Amino acid sequence: MPRKSRKLGPIRLTEVAKLAGVSPITASRFFRNPEALSVSKRERVESAAKELGYVPNLAARALASQRTEVIGVLIPSLTNNVFNDVLRGIYDASEGSRYTIQFVNTRYSILQEEKLLRLFQAQKPAGLIVTGINQTEESRAVMQAMNCPIVQIMETGPDPVDMMVGFSHYDAAFAAVSHLLQQGRKRIGFIGARMDPRVQRRLEGYRDAMKAASLFDPNLILTTPTPTAMTLGGTLLADLLAKAPDLDAVFCINDDLALGVLFECQRRGIAIPEKLAIIGFNDMEFMASAVPSLSSVRTNRYEMGRDAVTMLVEAVEGRRPAKPVVDLGFELMIRESSAPRNG
Amino acid sequence: MPRKSRKLGPIRLTEVAKLAGVSPITASRFFRNPEALSVSKRERVESAAKELGYVPNLAARALASQRTEVIGVLIPSLTNNVFNDVLRGIYDASEGSRYTIQFVNTRYSILQEEKLLRLFQAQKPAGLIVTGINQTEESRAVMQAMNCPIVQIMETGPDPVDMMVGFSHYDAAFAAVSHLLQQGRKRIGFIGARMDPRVQRRLEGYRDAMKAASLFDPNLILTTPTPTAMTLGGTLLADLLAKAPDLDAVFCINDDLALGVLFECQRRGIAIPEKLAIIGFNDMEFMASAVPSLSSVRTNRYEMGRDAVTMLVEAVEGRRPAKPVVDLGFELMIRESSAPRNG
DNA sequence: CCGCCAAAAGACAGCGCTACCATTTTCTTG
């Protein structure tokens, strides 16, 4: 006898079935597809399960059925508040479904991402959410082999692995810079930190907008691989001002930097927007309440997370979306910090 | 024959064992406790596993061993940035271990918490992290029955379910208000939102500090059950000023509200700290860079998450901590916003 | 009242791994 005799542990499906007077397999079906049972048996199983306080053993279910009800989520950072909103959307959407979220942090490393992807592969998740479109060849191969729906989030691009929900960072940055140009600004700086692929694309948008206006000047660009932080905004503005004292606007690749820039300006007595216009990116809540209120590019982060889960759930259940790539767009939120000079 | 013949799916332990020329159970041991194998077998299993690209099937492992390597985390909110930092600590600490984090959101509802706790119970987690000390009787009973180490985080209190990592919100608030009193402030307002149990305890700390100075006045207190937000800070300040026009300081239960208050003051031309002193709570990064810089109470959120996981892992492995309740304390960060009036 | 068909219920084996114990091998030591 290899194991101790039956311990009195948690209630098993067999016990429920016995109490309900049905076979275990019928009880099993009750939990997966109650419609398949006759009304009488359905009620009996239901009350038996309630009476015993039965909770299915997920490990056994996963082993027997060869699949799980887990949605794997790969996100590059928890420090960056942007992903906080995305996660909120993901968790909110998952609560209505029967799927569980399993979240992992790639730390902006595509090799770490590859490793984690392999780990997920072994768990046979029901679906996968990955950030961005810059996966390694190997990662793409693993994803393709996984045989589950996959959504790439945060940006759109050509050649989706499966599905996508995002927006064009290039277009968003182009629009933000174009707005500053329309306000008559000419010496528009670019302040960027961390410089992940999406930030790189924002830089391209900035560059092309400036070139289109024949105002491009590499001295107006200041970037650092350092992770973003509010204090960094102040430091970077100081450095940029040293390189380009005639700066009359800044495009910050996120709102933390923008607020840091605002504070630095207050410290130095630089009038916003008269001397310097500021525009941020993402439109976090504080942008609207700052004094002066700060312009930004609103991105639909919560919706991205939420829609990714929705698409995944639909796809798992066989209802693949009409178009696999969803562009959630962006919106310019023009506020005091980029008002016309004489406004 | 109930199933199709052996499909060519993922590599199983048996395959690895065969290639290594050992029994499956020996191969199994390699993955759980390599020390138990002789060096020669260890090397053979290792290379066989690598060659075949073996990844253990976690569902089978969980089913056979009757336990998982999951740490369940119950946290009340993803919107509140405080928990972002805690989660970071949790995830960072878990990466060094073999445990996986399974996070769920209780939405500040103790009934939801109870429900989620039951769900976790069925999954037999290796450990559990729960927020706060205000669980239902039923929840406590479930936890006690779970037979796994449990850490309550975010605050300390009497009667831990098992272990605790946190600090005294009462003491922290008391200290913050005492500081304002020492600066000669007499009409110190309290601005609070959401009013979860921990915020309630901060209110008590405020109340007792004011009473001790014989300066308590209920008109100085303004709270709302609304979730916290930066704009809310401004609104609440406006309302409080209507009730108590002679206000000379505010204690905000978090930094978002404090920044909102600062912005509202800038809008109204209220001089900080001359007319009004401000102190927040948590010491988020932006507090130091604001102009004027904002005082706050530093709390060790990241460390709380990190230490909770560390304690859990230690406990699972039989090394229970010397003292089950860890007080991480707090630190008053005094900055310009609560400097003396003539400073 | 029979036969037919669809729907409902059940039988059975096995998913991939590990607990438990038995057995073999290696190491100590008088």
Next chain:
DNA sequence: CAAGAAAATGGTAGCGCTGTCTTTTGGCGG
């Protein structure tokens, strides 16, 4: 060098559930 202890390894069964197929049941027309 024998004998006992300790370490390393293996055999077997089963964790709790579900996929597949088979059997039973019930409804209905003739």
